[in-house]
Amino acid sequence: MAKNNVFAIGVMSGTSLDGVDLVYVSFNKYNYIDFKIIHAATIKYSKEWKKLLQNAIHSSKKELNYLDVVYGRYLGNMIRQFMVNYKIDVIDFIASHGHTILHQPEKGITLQIGSGEEISKITKQKVVCDFRTQDVELGGQGAPLVPIGDALLFSEYDFCLNLGGFSNISYQKETIRIAFDICPVNIVLNFYVNKLGFEYDDCGEIAAKGAINHELLEKLNSLEYYQKAPPKSLGLEWVQTEIFPLIDEVEKDVPTILRTFIEHVALQIGKVIHQNNAVLITGGGVFNTFLLHRIQVYAENLIKLPSKELIDFKEALLFSFLGLLKINNQINCLKSVTGACKNHSSGVIFYP
Structure with missing residues (x-):
């Protein structure tokens, strides 16, 4: 049965800053609707991280570049601990939404921090991230993605x-x-x-x-x-x-x-x-x-x-699904939704 399935971790941080949602999920390779959330957890932000992310919109480009790396390491360590806690040893990829700092698509700007490269280094897993940028470059809103x-x-x-x-x-x-x-x-x-x-x-x-x-x-x-x-x-x-x-x-x-x-x-x-x-x-x-x-x-x-479980973790689940579509080079971003010039497969893949 396992050979017919893909196993992934989906990671989501929303604008309300409730915390980071993580799901470990399996998808049937041949019938995506056959999926299962195996493990799920929400990790609350510390007061320091919450304040940092709330105020990041006022940061300089240099500060944001640094925050991207530091937050990526923070997520990487969080995901690694999630894998340890639930004894997760079968995993095909991680899909991370990151945390949105800037979103002004009418100006061609969108920024989700949380370096996929850092997450990949720490977890030693393939990582799919940065789902919005390509859509904005194609004239879209970069949202909604789910x-x-x-x-x-x-x-x-x-x-x-x-x-x-x-x-x-x-x-x-x-x-x-x-x-x-x-x-x-x-x-x-x-x-x-x-x-x-x-x-x-x-x-x-x-x-x-x-x-x-x-x-x-x-x-x-x-x-x-x-x-x-x-x-x-x-x-x-x-x-x-x-x-x-x-x-x-x-x-x-x-x-x-x-x-x-x-x-x-x-x-x-x-x-x-x-x-x-x-x-x-x-x-x-x-x-x-x-x-x-x-x-x-x-x-x-x-x-x-x-x-x-679905109320709390649907968005993290769907970002793992977006990652699966990206890895399979299938459309995961719809022009009818975002206003982009074409349907496309969005996201960036990092390898350990």
């Missing part, structure tokens, strides 16, 4: 919705795959709840006690991004220039901000998945039960949750 996995591994769902630092969605429209970032989620909610001394708003309890600031809600919903047609994507820079200043100008009370922003998120998502019950919803935001309740109100549908 829709090819949604299409090939989760085709029984009409919509694949992820609630992470940002919410993004993917779905089939006739013969093409459509995908885009809907709006920010945890990258904003966590930022404001941090001011109260909490890492995150557990189940949305603080937000649920807040009041809606209707002026703020209207201004958020009127942002130009929401009028654009896909392909489109969001980054930390957009949140810092468009969202934070707008919120801070209108409202100071944190529970009110959280309550209002959850209403904004629910409304934007609800418009996209309206009255559809075949929605696969994953990502850390799923555990915000108040947010989920408000999404269901606007969507006018019943959201059924998958396994906790």
Whole structure:
């Protein structure tokens, strides 16, 4: 059986900085939909690393080059320890998303740090990384990247919705795959709840006690991004220039901000998945039960949750799948999703 399977480790660090997700997964070489997550873990960031990654957007090119190497070593050692902890000795490759520091595709800029060369040296494994750069060079957004996995591994769902630092969605429209970032989620909610001394708003309890600031809600919903047609994507820079200043100008009370922003998120998502019950919803935001309740109100549908393993680790799983497609020189980036000039096989491979 094992000879029909490929074994990989997928590595994902999201914009919400919850930690690094790692999965050890097997794929059937001849039928990709036959996959299994064998082991999975989330490694939390230390306060120092979290602060370093949060502030990296302000670093010089020289500092970012250095951080790329140091963070690559950090990931390499983390992956090596993951392999030891779970006694992983059969592995064909590692696929790492890295951590996004800069994402301005309209300027031809995207940067995910975490040197694949360093990861390969430390783990002594083949490494696939840097999945976004080629797409941006081909005129695309470099995001979202997971829709090819949604299409090939989760085709029984009409919509694949992820609630992470940002919410993004993917779905089939006739013969093409459509995908885009809907709006920010945890990258904003966590930022404001941090001011109260909490890492995150557990189940949305603080937000649920807040009041809606209707002026703020209207201004958020009127942002130009929401009028654009896909392909489109969001980054930390957009949140810092468009969202934070707008919120801070209108409202100071944190529970009110959280309550209002959850209403904004629910409304934007609800418009996209309206009255559809075949929605696969994953990502850390799923555990915000108040947010989920408000999404269901606007969507006018019943959201059924998958396994906790899939909720937590779907993106890491899909990056291992993107790595598999790259190694096999198969398309892993869709022009209908990113706006690139052609479908292509993206990523860079490093060998030990």
